[in-house]
Each structure stands twice: as C-alpha cells, then as structure tokens.
Amino acid sequence: MPFLNRIQRWADERPHDTAVVVGGQHLTWAELRDSSAALVAETMAVTALCEANSVRFAVKFAAALAGGRQCAVLDPTWPAPLQEDVVRRIGSAAQAAAVSPDDVLADGAPESTFLIGLTSGTTSIPKAFTRSRRSWQESFDASIQFFGLRPDDVTLAPGPLAASLNLYALAECLYAGSEFQTLDTFDVGDVHAAISYDRVTRLVLVPTMLRMLSERGLTGCVDASGVRSIICAGSKLDARTLEAARRWAPNATIYEYYGASELSFVSGAGLAAGEEPSVGGTGIGRPFPGVDVRILDDSGNALPDGTAGNICVRSPMVSNGYLWGDDGQALRSFDGWFTVGDQGYLQAGELHILGRRSDMILTAGKNVYPHEVELALAAVPGVAAAVAAGMPDDLRGQRVVAGVVPSAGAVTATQLRAGLDNILARDKWPLQYYAVTELPITDRGKISRNLLLDWISSGDQRIRNLGA
Incomplete structure (x- = not known):
C-alpha cells in the first residue's frame, strides 16, 4: 500500500487535525479523506496529473491511486506539446487495471503498479518508469526510521509537488500521519514566515534552497531554532551551505542522502547538532535500512574497498523498470544488483559518490571526477561555489580546469592550491583556475560543465583567468 488506508486511519482517529497546508490553505484529515473519496468514482484507471501546487493537487493525487489506479505526475511548466506527447505515451504504454465507479478510497494490491514516474525533461522526452x-x-518505512519522522512533526517542502523529492515528502507524511506543508511557489520570505509562525520542525529541500534560506535567515534574524531536521537531496552539501545551515538552525540534524528515482533511497548520513562536519569529502553515509550496496565493474564483478566502479543496489525499493526510454544503460541489473550508472566506492562501510561516468575526466592516464574536485574547492576559504571540467589537452588528453565563485573579495590561484592541500590528491588538482561571476547554469537549473568550457574558449565576460 502507499498511504490511502493510512489516510482513513488518521481521519478516524484525528479528523480535525491538519493534514496538508498549501499556500495558507488547510485540509484536515477528514476533509482530505472526504474530498478524495468524492473524486474516486470519476477518476480513470490512469491519470496524468498536471497541476501547480495546491490542496487540490493532494486531493486529486490520493483519488488517482484508489484501488488499482495509476498516476503520472507531470510538470506543469513543461511546454504544452511535451505534455501532450507524454500523455499520449502514457495512454498507449500503461497497463491499466480494471477499475469501477464503486471503488472506495483504499489501497490496491501491494504488488500492483500505482505510480508512473517521469524523469525531468523540458525539450526532450522524459523516461517513464x-x-x-x-x-x-x-x-x-525506511525513510521514517532513518530520518526520525514523528507524528508531531510539521514538514515543509517548499518546492513543486511535481518534483519527486516533494511528492515523496507529501506521501511520506500522509503515511506517517504527520502534517505536510508547501507553498504555491518558492519564496524565501514565505518559507521564513512559515518557519516562524507555523511550527515547522522539518525541512525537505535541495541545497540551493537551503543556502538561500540559511544565509538570508541569518541576515534577517529569522529564528529557525525550532527546526529539528533538515533533509537535503539533489547533490552533496558544500562547506559554505553546511556552515550557514548549522548556524541558522542550530538544533537541527542535517541529513543528506544519495538515491535515484529508479532506485529510491541508497545511503545517507545525518549531522547532529553540534557535530563537526568533514569538509571536502565525497562520503554520503551508510546504506539505508533494508538496502545492500556493492561496487561492481562493468562485468558485474565485485570490487574491493576503495576501488571505484558502478554503485549497485539490492533493495525492495527499486522500481519495476521503464515504460519507455530504456536504452539499456539507464537502469542496469547485474544478477539482481541495480545501477543507474553512478560511480563511487565503498570505504569502511561508507559510500563515496564520484559522479556519472560520462562526466569523468581522463588526464594523463588518471581518472578524475569533477564532483570530487568541486567539493574540495567549495571547502576552501573564500570560495562560495565551484565547477570543474576537462579541457582538451594535446599532452594529457584532458586537463582539469575549475571556475570558482568567490564568497567575498578576490581569490588567487595560490590561495586555491593552498586550500586544496590535505583535501584533494595533488594529481587531481586543476591546472588552471578561473573566477566566475556566477555558476554556468542551464535553462533547467543544472550546472553545465560544457558551458564553463564555452565561456573559457570564447573569453566570456563572466569569467576571468586566475592563472595556473
């Protein structure tokens, strides 16, 4: 079951308690149950839900899962032709179960499909699993145990519900009987207001949001001492974000974890209040409850501790596979061990993330992953953020170059090299450093290493050579 039977339980036990809040609009457990149940009769076997954040989203999502129904959540910001194409594909590819107007708001069979997940896409067709x-x-069960979610927690996930991180947070809270909040759209001031006045104890968000909230919260004296836990996903937290979050929310355990849409949770770690973080490292904690992790080579052979390879997972949380978009590489299986192609290694039981194989830089016969270079540079004093890439080199094949956003004033190549000492192996150090006024970001909000190389080649005004 996902959570519909739990909604019935909470509505019986605590009908007037708040279940969901979106942009100031409240739904009690009884209102959520009754509103969702009223929609079941008119809800088809497969629903393509494409709506902005609202309490209506939560109601429709619950109704779309009743009995054997399935739901795909589309991003409403996608262009209309892309939305229409995805809806057509879902209609032809989904194996719809038999449903009836007499169905009630209850969970279907445990092994039945209920969610059609979609990878992000704006101009290209997303994969569907x-x-x-x-x-x-x-x-x-695993995340509630790992993150310590309690019924008296108030969770705020301020991003779009169409994103898997926030959709999962909503469903997890409905399952746990814990209040869930989000906003119509992300706004720093609105998040701060919710933390100050709405008893928020738990934040679920991406690192860029956490940095903005923490730094502006410190500047504006926004009290986040009531926040007990902060859960971050999307990328490993850099030193500056971690330090700002620790100061802003001094009583919070800060969690970061590694997972993938197709794999669910893999590994994670929690930094308790007062605990000193390790800076510049690639470690992302130990496996989640019920998850086994191995590092395998491309032939499926196990690799020893400290040796990089495919991060492979054996877990009851892994998805069923793809409806479309399977190129044979996106989700591979080695005799029941699944991987999405991320590279890493195990060391004393802790998983270390290096990044995608396609990002790897091969320089003078050495494999260097930009992710580990960026984490190390972000830990250097005076650096707000960093991006690394491999530039073609006649002698080495590729050479590592890096762009840094200074946190205040100027930064020199000498300072960067000194800061990397004892954090990053010397043979992985960049050979050239550049100061950038902003990180090279795509239209989809992701860091683009190719764009950094374009800026360097074209002498873009946003970049300045700091020398070797």
Missing part, C-alpha cells in the same frame, strides 16, 4: 505500491511502503 513504474513503481509498485509495496516499493513505496518499503521506502516509507
């Missing part, structure tokens, strides 16, 4: 109800129940 499916999940069983049991896989999400297993995920709920």
Whole structure:
C-alpha cells in the first residue's frame, strides 16, 4: 500500500487535525479523506496529473491511486506539446487495471503498479518508469526510521509537488500521519514566515534552497531554532551551505542522502547538532535500512574497498523498470544488483559518490571526477561555489580546469592550491583556475560543465583567468 488506508486511519482517529497546508490553505484529515473519496468514482484507471501546487493537487493525487489506479505526475511548466506527447505515451504504454465507479478510497494490491514516474525533461522526452505500491511502503518505512519522522512533526517542502523529492515528502507524511506543508511557489520570505509562525520542525529541500534560506535567515534574524531536521537531496552539501545551515538552525540534524528515482533511497548520513562536519569529502553515509550496496565493474564483478566502479543496489525499493526510454544503460541489473550508472566506492562501510561516468575526466592516464574536485574547492576559504571540467589537452588528453565563485573579495590561484592541500590528491588538482561571476547554469537549473568550457574558449565576460 502507499498511504490511502493510512489516510482513513488518521481521519478516524484525528479528523480535525491538519493534514496538508498549501499556500495558507488547510485540509484536515477528514476533509482530505472526504474530498478524495468524492473524486474516486470519476477518476480513470490512469491519470496524468498536471497541476501547480495546491490542496487540490493532494486531493486529486490520493483519488488517482484508489484501488488499482495509476498516476503520472507531470510538470506543469513543461511546454504544452511535451505534455501532450507524454500523455499520449502514457495512454498507449500503461497497463491499466480494471477499475469501477464503486471503488472506495483504499489501497490496491501491494504488488500492483500505482505510480508512473517521469524523469525531468523540458525539450526532450522524459523516461517513464513504474513503481509498485509495496516499493513505496518499503521506502516509507525506511525513510521514517532513518530520518526520525514523528507524528508531531510539521514538514515543509517548499518546492513543486511535481518534483519527486516533494511528492515523496507529501506521501511520506500522509503515511506517517504527520502534517505536510508547501507553498504555491518558492519564496524565501514565505518559507521564513512559515518557519516562524507555523511550527515547522522539518525541512525537505535541495541545497540551493537551503543556502538561500540559511544565509538570508541569518541576515534577517529569522529564528529557525525550532527546526529539528533538515533533509537535503539533489547533490552533496558544500562547506559554505553546511556552515550557514548549522548556524541558522542550530538544533537541527542535517541529513543528506544519495538515491535515484529508479532506485529510491541508497545511503545517507545525518549531522547532529553540534557535530563537526568533514569538509571536502565525497562520503554520503551508510546504506539505508533494508538496502545492500556493492561496487561492481562493468562485468558485474565485485570490487574491493576503495576501488571505484558502478554503485549497485539490492533493495525492495527499486522500481519495476521503464515504460519507455530504456536504452539499456539507464537502469542496469547485474544478477539482481541495480545501477543507474553512478560511480563511487565503498570505504569502511561508507559510500563515496564520484559522479556519472560520462562526466569523468581522463588526464594523463588518471581518472578524475569533477564532483570530487568541486567539493574540495567549495571547502576552501573564500570560495562560495565551484565547477570543474576537462579541457582538451594535446599532452594529457584532458586537463582539469575549475571556475570558482568567490564568497567575498578576490581569490588567487595560490590561495586555491593552498586550500586544496590535505583535501584533494595533488594529481587531481586543476591546472588552471578561473573566477566566475556566477555558476554556468542551464535553462533547467543544472550546472553545465560544457558551458564553463564555452565561456573559457570564447573569453566570456563572466569569467576571468586566475592563472595556473
């Protein structure tokens, strides 16, 4: 089951308690149950839900999962032709179960498909994968245990519900009987207001949001002492974000984890209040409850501790596979061990993330992953953020170059090299450093290493050579 039977339980036990808040609009458990149940009769076997954040989203999502129904959540910011194409593909590819207007708001069979997940896409067609109800129940049990979610927590996930991070947070709270909040759209002031006045104890968000909230919260004296836990996903937290979050929310345990849409949770770590972080490292904690992790080579052979390879997972939380978009590489299986192609290694039981194989820089016969260079540079005093890439080099094949956003004033190549000492192996150090006024970001909000190389080649005004 995902969470519908739990909604019935909370509505019976605590009908007037708040279940969901979106942009100031509230739904009690009884209102959520009754509103969702009223929609079940008119809800088809497969629903393509494409709506902005609202309490209506939560109601429709619950109704779309009743019995054997399935739901795909589309991003409403996608262009209309892309939305229409995805809806057509879902209609032709989904294996719809038999449903009836007499169905009630209750969970279907545990092994049945309930969610059609979509990878992000704006101009290209996203991949579509499916999940069983049991896989999400297993995920709920693991994440509630790992993150310590309590019924008296108030969770704020200020991003779009169409994003898997926030959709999962909504469903997890419904399963746990814990209040969930989000906003119509992300706004720093609105998040600060919710933390100050709405008893928020738990934040679920991406690192860029956490940095903005923490730094502006410190400047504006926004009290976040009531926040007990901060859960970050999307990328490993850099030193500056971690330091700002620690000062702004001094009583919070700060969690970061590694996972993938197709794999669910893999590994994670929590930094308790007062605990000193390790800077510049690639470690992302130990496996989640019920998850086994191995590092395998491309032939499926196990690799020893400290040796990089494919991060492979054996877990009851893994998805069923793809409806479309499977190129044979996106989700591979080695005799029941699944990987999405991320590279890393195990060391004393801790998983270290290096990044995608396609990002790897091969320089003078040495494999260097930009992710580990960026984490190390972000830990250097005076650096707000960093991006690394491999530039063609006649002698080495590629050479490592890096762009840094200074946190205040100027930074020199000498300072950067000195800061990397004892953090990053010397043979992975960049050979050239550049100061950038901003990180090279794509239209989809992701860091682009190719764009950094374009800026360097064209002498873009946003970049300045700091020398070797």
